Amino acid sequence: MSEAVLSTQSASQQTNIRHNWNLAQVKELFDLPFNDLMFKAQVVHRENFNPNEVQVSTLLSIKTGACPEDCKYCSQSARNKTDLEKESLLAVEKVFEAAKRAKEMGSTRFCMGAAWRNPKERDMPYVLSMVKGVKELGMETCMTLGMLSEDQAEQLQEAGLDYYNHNLDTSPEHYNQIITTRTYQDRLDTLDNVRTAGMKVCSGGIVGLGEKAVDRASLLAQLANLNPQPESVPINMLVKVEGTPLENVDDLESFDFIRCIAVARIMMPKSHVRLSAGRSAMNEQMQAMCFLAGANSIFYGCKLLTTENPETNQDIALFEKLGINTETVVDDNERVDKLVKTAIVDQQHSDLFTNAAL
Ligand code: SF4
Numbered sequence: 001m002s003e004a005v006l007s008t009q010s011a012s013q014q015t016n017i018r019h020n021w022n023l024a025q026v027k028e029l030f031d032l033p034f035n036d037l038m039f040k041a042q043v044v045h046r047e048n049f050n051p052n053e054v055q056v057s058t059l060l061s062i063k064t065g066a067c068p069e070d071c072k073y074c075s076q077s078a079r080n081k082t083d084l085e086k087e088s089l090l091a092v093e094k095v096f097e098a099a100k101r102a103k104e105m106g107s108t109r110f111c112m113g114a115a116w117r118n119p120k121e122r123d124m125p126y127v128l129s130m131v132k133g134v135k136e137l138g139m140e141t142c143m144t145l146g147m148l149s150e151d152q153a154e155q156l157q158e159a160g161l162d163y164y165n166h167n168l169d170t171s172p173e174h175y176n177q178i179i180t181t182r183t184y185q186d187r188l189d190t191l192d193n194v195r196t197a198g199m200k201v202c203s204g205g206i207v208g209l210g211e212k213a214v215d216r217a218s219l220l221a222q223l224a225n226l227n228p229q230p231e232s233v234p235i236n237m238l239v240k241v242e243g244t245p246l247e248n249v250d251d252l253e254s255f256d257f258i259r260c261i262a263v264a265r266i267m268m269p270k271s272h273v274r275l276s277a278g279r280s281a282m283n284e285q286m287q288a289m290c291f292l293a294g295a296n297s298i299f300y301g302c303k304l305l306t307t308e309n310p311e312t313n314q315d316i317a318l319f320e321k322l323g324i325n326t327e328t329v330v331d332d333n334e335r336v337d338k339l340v341k342t343a344i345v346d347q348q349h350s351d352l353f354t355n356a357a358l
Contacts, residue, residue, distance in 0.1 A: 019227040021267060026217040029263045034255060038293055041262035045294040048269045054319070055272055055297040056326050057142075057232075060098050062130065063089045063114035069146075069181045071169070072245040073209060073238055076115040082243035089114065092129045099134045110134050111142035111165070117182070118147040128159040135160035142202065147182065147190045153197035164194040165202035167234065171218035174211040191226065201230040204274065207260055208238035208252035216260050224267035233264055233271045234299065237278025254282075258289050265294025272297040284318050291322065 029037065045051055065086035067076045075082040099110045112130060119127060127145065134141050143156065144165035156164065169175070172184045194201055203226070205219045223233060237257055240247050257278075264273050274297035275290050282290070298315070319326070 017229060017269060018267075019225045019229070021221045021224050023214065023217055023221060026221050026263065026267070027214065029266060030213060030217055030259055034259070037259060037262045038289075041265045041294045042292060044266050044269045045296070049296050052322075052324050053296065054291065054324050054326060055274075057109060057111060057274065057297060057299050058102060059111040059113055059299065060090075060095065060102075061087075061114075062095055062112045062127075063087065063116065065115055067115035068117050069179065071179050073178065073206060073241070075241040075244065077244075080241075080244045082241055089123065089126060092126055092133065095130045096133045096137070099137055099139060103137050103139055109140035109142060109163075110137075111144070111163075113144040113165070114146070116146040118149075119145045119152060124152065124155060128155060131156060131159040131161045144202075147186055148193050150193045150196065153190075153193040153199065157197040157199050161199055163200045163202050163232065165232075165234075166190045166194065167204050167206070167236075168219060168222055169205050170209055170211055171215035172222065173218055174209065174215040177211075178209055191230075195228070200232070201226070201228075202232035202234065203230040204232075204234035204236065204264075204276070206236040206238055206277070207257060208249070208278070209246060210249045213256070216256070217263075220260070220264055220267055223264070229268045229271055231271060232274055232297065233268055234274040234276040234297075235260055235264055235295070236276045237281070239277050239281070254286055258286070258293050261290050261295050262293035274299055284314075284321070287318060288322055291324065 029040075032040070042051070065076045065084045066078050067074070069077055070079045071077055072080075074080065075084045095112065102110055112127075112134075114123075114127075116123075123145075127143065131141050131143065140162045141160060142163035142165060143161055147166075148156070148164070153164070166187060168184070168187055170178055175184050191201055191203055203223060205223070207216055207219075223230060235257075237252065238246060238249065240249065261273060261275070264271075273295050275287065275295040276299040279287065279298065318324075
């Protein structure tokens with residue numbers, strides 16, 4: 001490897017946002033010696049973010065299970081025989097209650113997710129009320145509801161929705177092995193509708209789906225070549241759920257996952273790279289390596305259905321060991337940082353909330 005690749009100057013050149021990545025260039029990053037890749041990613045990270053801050057996002061499931069889509073990894077697909085308890089769309093008041101509670105505990109952004117192919121017209125008044133009500137509480141809002149038409153995206157934007165999550169999941173080449181009920185282009189069209197309506201985009205993927213290394217490179221090229229790049233990029237490690245077609249797929253090597261985070265950081269220098277599902281299966285050292293590779297957001301979710309609370313204060317303990325603070329959107333960082341940490345503990349001990357990193 002040339003010395004130029006190892007130099008800080010060379011690494012810093014990656015901070016320029018590019019939308020013209022080809023597969024060979026992404027593979028070259030993946031193929032760097034591990035330490036060189038980590039160094040390069042850390043330099044880019046430090047140029048764009050405080051390296052000791054991590055954003056904490058939370059999620060409320062507003063409609064769970066019975067999804068008509070056939071995503072082979074998902075416990076919520078009606079086609080997969082899992083133990084998940086289904087729940088129809090939550091009453092708007094219940095959503096406000098959960099949002100108020102999240103706010104009291106220091107959360108600044110409230111994400112709402114529904115297991116739908118797309119929202120039906122009859123659902124729209126409810127979800128729009130949810131957005132307006134949560135917005136009135138003074139919180140940022142995020143939703144993930146499946147595919148959106150142009151008109152639905154506009155309605156959500158007008159109601160005050162800040163972010164919309166819609167993942168690409170995997171590479172275009174591997175996509176048909178994972179989902180057949182909607183196309184890759186459907187996903188890109190939804191992202192386009194979200195952008196055109198003026199909302200921020202949250203979009204990432206899942207690794208460990210039995211894909212090849214080249215698929216991981218191809219997925220990141222797709223995400224980085226979106227113009228603008230997504231503000232938030234969740235990188236999920238597959239959680240193998242019994243009853244899904246992927247329950248026995250081979251585990252992904254930990255270093256391959258960390259490489260994915262580092263390459264995402266380099267290619268999308270100004271995006272929040274979110275360490276999302278699968279985090280519960282990672283030990284502290286692996287999570288620390290992911291933060292070093294440039295992950296700066298974690299997904300700590302709450303759902304109203306699941307009652308299992310497997311962890312106690314592990315996130316906070318890890319943040320303290322690493323000297324990491326939680327990122328906030330208000331001035332009084334110390335106070336809110338404390339509140340967010342309290343919120344994490346509270347969620348872990350509440351029947352209402354469960355760990356969405358699972
Ligand atoms: S669309 Fe979403 S909820 Fe439905 S099966 Fe796919 S991942 Fe699961």
